[in-house]
Amino acid sequence: MSRSLRVGVLTGGGDCPGLNAVIRAVTKSLILEHNAEVLGFEDGFLGLIERRMRPLSYGDVSGILTRGGTILGTHNKANPFSYYKRGGADVSAQVLKYAETLGLDALVAIGGDGTMSIAHRLQQMGLNVVGVPKTIDNDLVGTDRTFGFDTAVSIVVEAIDRLHTTAQSHQRVMIVETMGRYAGWIALYAGVAGGADVILIPEFEYEIDEVVQIIRERESYGRSFTIIVIAEGAKPRGGELVVRDVIEESPDPLRLGGVGRQLELQLRERVKSEVRTTILGHVQRGGTPSAYDRNLATVFGTYAAAMVADGSFGRMAALQENRITSVPLELVAGKTRKVPRDAPMVAAALAVGTSFGVRELSHRFVGTEETAAIS
Numbered sequence: 001m002s003r004s005l006r007v008g009v010l011t012g013g014g015d016c017p018g019l020n021a022v023i024r025a026v027t028k029s030l031i032l033e034h035n036a037e038v039l040g041f042e043d044g045f046l047g048l049i050e051r052r053m054r055p056l057s058y059g060d061v062s063g064i065l066t067r068g069g070t071i072l073g074t075h076n077k078a079n080p081f082s083y084y085k086r087g088g089a090d091v092s093a094q095v096l097k098y099a100e101t102l103g104l105d106a107l108v109a110i111g112g113d114g115t116m117s118i119a120h121r122l123q124q125m126g127l128n129v130v131g132v133p134k135t136i137d138n139d140l141v142g143t144d145r146t147f148g149f150d151t152a153v154s155i156v157v158e159a160i161d162r163l164h165t166t167a168q169s170h171q172r173v174m175i176v177e178t179m180g181r182y183a184g185w186i187a188l189y190a191g192v193a194g195g196a197d198v199i200l201i202p203e204f205e206y207e208i209d210e211v212v213q214i215i216r217e218r219e220s221y222g223r224s225f226t227i228i229v230i231a232e233g234a235k236p237r238g239g240e241l242v243v244r245d246v247i248e249e250s251p252d253p254l255r256l257g258g259v260g261r262q263l264e265l266q267l268r269e270r271v272k273s274e275v276r277t278t279i280l281g282h283v284q285r286g287g288t289p290s291a292y293d294r295n296l297a298t299v300f301g302t303y304a305a306a307m308v309a310d311g312s313f314g315r316m317a318a319l320q321e322n323r324i325t326s327v328p329l330e331l332v333a334g335k336t337r338k339v340p341r342d343a344p345m346v347a348a349a350l351a352v353g354t355s356f357g358v359r360e361l362s363h364r365f366v367g368t369e370e371t372a373a374i375s
């Protein structure tokens, strides 16, 4: 009798709500539907490099659907092609040897673009890999959605709602800084859902004069509070990213943060209202996943298990136009899906008078009347 499939699973890069829901879905469906054995590697690719893993039974993944974080642990510096504990040595051959020793038939790698890049290279070396797209940033190429995004947006919206009431009481300008280094999906979706007046994202370099103008106009017709949502990677026209930290061994060494405070200081000199900034940071990545993310994680996880059983390797599960499909890892590796100018959510934001801090894109209020675009 042929032996059952032996499948590894790991979570790589930054964590996000829904990782446990994917681990549960992959493991349960591999066991129930495909009679497979599942091995969980600890701390992302570090587990493969340092030979740390544990078998996952059906019972091991029961009761984790709603839990934030990842029961396997994750790591944002673990890279078999550049092992940070050995001065960037390439230990990929040892990783493949370990996989062979374990009799691994396939590896399910749950992660973002960094994880997919590593997964792609390991696939090219002969390891059978299936990817599952994770990130609160929703910026993976090839899929309309990543799990974790919906939860992060809900967290930001709750913060905006709360800041709205205190902004109104004190007639203040409230700046909310979200995550999103190179893509502004979180700021865009949360800004629209939270009724922000201004949304500043990396894709559209903003003009400080335009932001000042919006606040002054609001002040002039009696709405002396303004809600501004700014992604951490937003830049003023011709400006630079606000870098908080550089983590050399990380696949993307830049850690951003502080752009909201920078904007606050610029605005303070030019508007009457008081200005305050809230940086949401890692709060956006923590806690229990939303119902949408639990469902997406479950669908992605079970689909990834089916891909393993079908031998559909070198591909990542994806959501495209509301259908679950898969895309080649090489299409995803090392790329970022940015907010396009013609995104329906951008059009919707503009159509309700939200500003992106860019004069050519703005609809403007004149007095108390809204007019069509004036440039």
Ligand code: F6P
Residues within 6 Å of the ligand: 014, 076, 112, 135, 136, 137, 179, 180, 181, 232, 255, 256, 285
């Ligand atoms: O990619 C996910 C993300 O949360 C980004 O939005 C953020 O810039 C970055 O990770 C933060 O990374 P770290 O957890 O290493 O601080």
